[in-house]
Amino acid sequence: MRSEPFDAIVVGGGLVGAAIAWGLQRQGLATVLLDEGDTAFRASRGNFGLVWVQSKGLGAPWYQRWTRASAAEWPALAAELGARTGEDLGLRQPGGVHLCLSDREMADREARMARMRQEAGNQPYEYRMIAAPELRQMLPGLGPEVVGASWTPYDGHANPLRLLHALHTAFAGAGGTYVPEARVGEGQAAPRDFAVTAGGRRFAAPRIVLAAGLGNADLAPRFGLSAPVRPQRGQVLVTERAAEVLPMPTTTIRQTQEGSLMLGDSMEEVGFDIRQTPDVMRQIAGRAVRCFPWIGRLAIVRAWSALRVMAPDGLPVYDESARFPGAFTANCHSGVTLAGAHARLLAPMIAAGRLDPMLDRFTAGRFDVRAAS
Amino acid sequence: MFAPRPDRTGRGARRQAAPAARVEVFVDDVALRVPEGASAAAAVLLAGAALIRETPASGAPRLPYCLMGICFDCLAEIDGVANRQACLVQVVPGMRIATQRGARVAFAG
Numbered sequence: 001m002r003s004e005p006f007d008a009i010v011v012g013g014g015l016v017g018a019a020i021a022w023g024l025q026r027q028g029l030a031t032v033l034l035d036e037g038d039t040a041f042r043a044s045r046g047n048f049g050l051v052w053v054q055s056k057g058l059g060a061p062w063y064q065r066w067t068r069a070s071a072a073e074w075p076a077l078a079a080e081l082g083a084r085t086g087e088d089l090g091l092r093q094p095g096g097v098h099l100c101l102s103d104r105e106m107a108d109r110e111a112r113m114a115r116m117r118q119e120a121g122n123q124p125y126e127y128r129m130i131a132a133p134e135l136r137q138m139l140p141g142l143g144p145e146v147v148g149a150s151w152t153p154y155d156g157h158a159n160p161l162r163l164l165h166a167l168h169t170a171f172a173g174a175g176g177t178y179v180p181e182a183r184v185g186e187g188q189a190a191p192r193d194f195a196v197t198a199g200g201r202r203f204a205a206p207r208i209v210l211a212a213g214l215g216n217a218d219l220a221p222r223f224g225l226s227a228p229v230r231p232q233r234g235q236v237l238v239t240e241r242a243a244e245v246l247p248m249p250t251t252t253i254r255q256t257q258e259g260s261l262m263l264g265d266s267m268e269e270v271g272f273d274i275r276q277t278p279d280v281m282r283q284i285a286g287r288a289v290r291c292f293p294w295i296g297r298l299a300i301v302r303a304w305s306a307l308r309v310m311a312p313d314g315l316p317v318y319d320e321s322a323r324f325p326g327a328f329t330a331n332c333h334s335g336v337t338l339a340g341a342h343a344r345l346l347a348p349m350i351a352a353g354r355l356d357p358m359l360d361r362f363t364a365g366r367f368d369v370r371a372a373s
Numbered sequence: 374m375f376a377p378r379p380d381r382t383g384r385g386a387r388r389q390a391a392p393a394a395r396v397e398v399f400v401d402d403v404a405l406r407v408p409e410g411a412s413a414a415a416a417v418l419l420a421g422a423a424l425i426r427e428t429p430a431s432g433a434p435r436l437p438y439c440l441m442g443i444c445f446d447c448l449a450e451i452d453g454v455a456n457r458q459a460c461l462v463q464v465v466p467g468m469r470i471a472t473q474r475g476a477r478v479a480f481a482g
Contacts, residue, residue, distance in 0.1 A: 140480050240456050240477065242456070243475065243479065245479050259476050261479070295479070297479070
């Protein structure tokens with residue numbers, strides 16, 4: 001079989017792969033994007049849609065910086081994708097709150113936010129702990145159990161399906177080659193010389209980026225990389241549409257630009273099980289109603305579950321293969337939040353053939369017992 | 374999900390042919406009688422209404438369409454509750470079905 005030559009192969013057509021592929025194509029690299037098909041778990045079809053900063057990276061300031069860098073890139077990403085595709089990504093970054101339903105939750109949150117600021121070092125980290133009386137002026141119809149919230153100006157949300165669609169449309173529009181039903185079969189690796197078969201074709205390139213979500217766990221070792229990711233289930237409930245009422249998202253409740261209230265989110269260690277469970281749905285709905293009792297009067301019209309791509313420590317994994325330079329992995333559970341960084345920061349690094357030192361701490365080498373000891 | 378409609382013909386069912394019971398409902402304040410067991414969406418169609426909702430996005434007029442709970446074009450205010458899928462609601466005597474204009478208000482200070 002003859003190889004089709006490209007400048008870069010990206011494996012995985014979800015948010016991570018599509019953002020990187022678009023970023024590479026945008027840099028002028030002829031890029032092929034291999035998408036497994038609808039047998040894949042498709043975390044990118046189940047996202048909650050937060051562009052979220054305030055909870056990310058406690059004890060890992062490099063992750064806080066990366067997340068904030070991505071949130072800062074988001075307006076330019078949304079503007080550029082909007083201009084190229086006509087797609088309105090629904091990006092709103094009005095700040096966000098984490099609601100606390102007890103004094104204990106509030107105290108824990110305050111300690112967490114103080115530590116986040118400390119870890120931000122020289123970079124300002126603006127946040128406020130807001131007690132209920134003031135919070136009631138900011139958010140309509142708060143429940144009596146809400147004692148307060150943490151707030152940062154960095155948080156926001158967007159429509160994840162439109163983001164995925166816009167990335168694919170922009171990628172194709174810029175001349176990128178999208179190949180559906182293309183599960184990677186055979187692969188050959190040599191430094192800056194890679195070939196894979198997929199969908200009955202063969203592709204070759206001096207760069208390959210593994211962004212296959214949970215599929216990376218099996219794929220990475222074949223390219224001298226490691227991606228010890230596991231599934232973590234999240235369930236989401238969606239209400240009927242209502243007139244705009246929430247001025248900003250919370251960690252687990254957001255109102256979409258169309259008016260639906262989205263309620264999340266569970267973190268369940270249940271393996272490759274994408275079923276939904278009434279007890280978890282009840283918990284999600286219950287907490288939402290404690291936060292905003294009026295949500296209880298809205299009908300739930302949809303619900304789903306999806307599997308996060310989770311590393312052992314919950315942080316992203318980015319690596320370049322030491323054995324086969326030119327092979328990269330990108331793994332994370334925040335495909336929406338990190339889309340700005342993936343398209344506009346990571347892709348240029350991959351195009352240049354070298355990850356920036358700011359990503360050093362994200363190496364999978366951190367899970368290597370010998371390296372850690 | 375699907376309740377059998379009252380059999381008005383008696384065909385095959387060996388039941389006595391009987392006129393279907395009639396239920397009085399109001400579509401935008403206009404009274405009409407509809408068969409027992411009918412959906413509110415059927416009542417809207419029987420009433421010959423020009424619309425039963427205006428979309429929040431563009432204000433476009435809509436009438437019941439899929440009649441099976443999928444398309445949401447039959448959203449109506451039923452007995453004072455907004456955004457109800459009229460095709461999934463069975464009529465009861467005296468039910469008031471009103472045009473839904475724009476989005477439901479979830480919380481009004």
